Amino acid sequence: MVKKIIASIFFTALTSLLTIVPNGNCGNIVSITPEKAVYVNPEPIYLLLDLTGLENGYPVDVSISLEFPDGTLAYLGPDAQFSKNNPLFIVENWPFSSVKIDSGSWSIMLPPDLNFIPGVYVIxxxxxxxxxxxxxxxxxxxxxxxxxxxxxxxxxxxxxxxxVVFISGQGFGTDQDLVKVFIGGREATIIEITDSSIKTWVPYGATTGVVQVTVDGIASNQVPFQVGPYIESLSSTILSPGDSLTIKGFNFDPDKNKNIVVFNGVRGTVTSAKETQLSVLVPEGNTGPLTVTANDMTSSPVEVTITPVIESIDPPRGSAGDVVTIFGRNFSPTITNNYVLFNADSSDAFAATILEASTSQLIVKVPEAETGTVRVYTSGAVASGDISFTYPPEIDSVDPIEVVAGDEILIQGRNFDDVEQKNAVTIGGEMLTIQSAIPHSIKARIPLGGVSGEIKVVVNGMESEGGPFVIVIPAPLLRSIVPAEINATDTRTKITVTGVGFVKGLTLQLKRDGTSIPANPSVVSYTSLSFSLPRGITPGTYDVLINRSISGRQLISNALKLLVN
Known part of the structure; x- marks a missing residue:
């Protein structure tokens, strides 16, 4: 509230008064201050005069002057208004009482007819x-x-x-349609506005520069403002350690050493830098937020997926229903973000049930699958690394189920190893010789001393269960004789016998009516031999048999009929 100050003219020169007491107690008793540091023309200008510390009713004289930017002066007149027409006005005999601040403070308005010009005014x-x-x-x-x-x-x-940014000043007005705010060269959205303050936020694309306000096209002064880094795009959001990543955006530091790129807490190596682009080597780390820090400011995070890595599986072998742990890096702690396949490289791949998940391990239930590669997917990214899981071998069929010692059999099933030496086949405890092996079949030869019994397959230390019973017919076995009829006097024709288990050292007998006549066989191969009729043989039907000794046992073959005329 403006209080009228009753004044009378005092004609003593101000300069002579200053020589009386050249050093007053500046500001201890009197002070005069503008209500604001900056005024926008033509808004009213108010000054505040304060008097304090005098005895109650102490008479004082007051002189108040206003110096314009061009050096001209105006003085406070009797009506508490400044005027350029009065050379000097002094308020005399002011009855002053030291009371409350509102009684010891006077508001003085500068009249607009003083024709104010832009600049600094001194009171x-x-x-x-x-x-x-x-x-x-x-x-x-x-x-x-x-x-x-x-x-x-x-x-x-x-x-x-x-x-969010707060702009303080003067002369903004309250008509938001007339006001524009620019930060770093981009127009910002005004959230709230008063004549002396604006609430806004840093706009997209703003770069380090200045803040400026325009009102109805008239621009304010500029105030410096530094804008921190902003990530606009990544060359990829699915990354592997060692990859080169390109980050595009704004307000990066052109000095590569002044940019800090962090992948979920792990710092990457910046290989090149521009204000709008960084190249970074992806470190060993985990999936999570990526940020860029430059000039002590950190960008908003961008989610990236670091390709998962599988390192091992424990145990590496077992059966369906077993629980195993897969160790690695960059898995998701959210179970549903991970996917695990057993025998992943085949058309018979099966997904495992994930029981627990963390960034470094997955606990899964082994599915009904076959021996093969185990593969992990996290958030759609396939894990690097090579691990496999071995199931026990399973036998589906054996052909033939009755076999002559020395013959081959074909075993069909699952989880065999295609490396022959990693498979072992036994019948009745006797080891067979592996001829060839692939994951679903094995060819093996029965030993000459083989016996009947349950067939078993052992792969990588794991044994099959419930194999069929294989009948092993002792060798040798005769299958055909050509010719089957011959003249008793024909001792030159070679009679050929086919079968299995023919080896050097065997003997051949022609038996009839309890009489056994030896012949001299010639072994052509394991499956073929020949002989000639011994001289002096009498006509009749003979049984042709082969006798051989294996590990001290005498093995006699089946008989084929030979008609001697």
Missing amino acids: RTFIYDAQSKVLIDKSESSFTLVDAPYVDHVSPSKGITGD
Whole structure:
């Protein structure tokens, strides 16, 4: 509230008074200050005069002057208004009482007819003893007048895209349609506005530069503002350690050493840098947020997936229903973000049930699958690394189920090893010789001393269960004789016998009516031999048999009929 100050003209020169007491107690008794540091023309300008510390009712004289930017002066007149027409006005015999602040403070308005011009204005106040005219105290302050909106300060003075910013100043008005805010060269959205403050946020694409406000096209002063890094795009969001990643955006530091790129807490190596692009080597790390820090500001995070890595499985062999642990890196702790396949490289791949998950291990239930590669997918990315799981071998069929010792059999089933030496086949405890092996079949030869019994397959230390019973017919076995009829006097024709288990050292007998006549066989191969009729043989039907010794046992073959005429 403006209180009228009753004044009378005091014609003593101000300069002579200053020589009486050249050093007053500046600001201890009197002070005069503008209500604001900056005014926007043509808004009203108010000053606040404060008097304090005098005895109650002590008479004082007050002189108040206003210096214009061009050096001209105006003084406070009897009506508490400044005027350029009065050379000097002094308020005499002011009855002053030290009371509450609202009673010791006076508001003084500067009249608009003073024709204010933009610039800095200085206000000076002197207070004198009313009787002795001795200077008691003095005060000086200033304010700035502008013709455009004025930005005093911006808080904070730096930020990243999306950060809220408060702009303080004068002359913004309240009509949001007339006001525009620019931060780092981009127009910002106004959230709230008053004549002296604006709430906004750092717009997309803003770069380090200035903050400026325009009102109806008239621009304010500029205030520096630093904009932090912003990630616009990544060359890929699914990464493997060692990959080169390109980050595009704004406000990166052109010095590569001044940019810090972090992958979920692990720092990557920046290989090149521009203000709008970084190249980074992906470190060993885990899936999570990627950020860029430059000029002590950190960008908003961008989620990236670091390709998972599988390292081992424990145990590496077992049966369906077993629980195993897969160890590695970059798995997702969310179970449903992981996918595990057993025998993954075949058309008979089966998914495992994941029981527990963390970034470094997956606990899974082994599915009904076959020996083969185990593969892990996390968030759609396939894990690197090579692990396999071995199931026990299973026998589906054996052909033939009755076999002559020395013959081959074909075993069909699952989970055999295609490396012959990693498979073992036994019948009745006797080891067979592996001829060939693939994951679903094995060819093996029965030993000459083989016996009947259950067939078993052992692969990588794991044994099949419930194999069929194989009948092994002792060798040798006769299958055909050509010719089957011959003249008794024909001792030159070679009679050929086919079968299995023919080896050197065997003997051949022609038996008839309890009489056994030896012949001299010639072994052609394991499956063929020949002989000639011994001289002096009598006509009749003979049984042709072969006798051989194996490990001290005498083995006699079946008989084929030979008609001797």
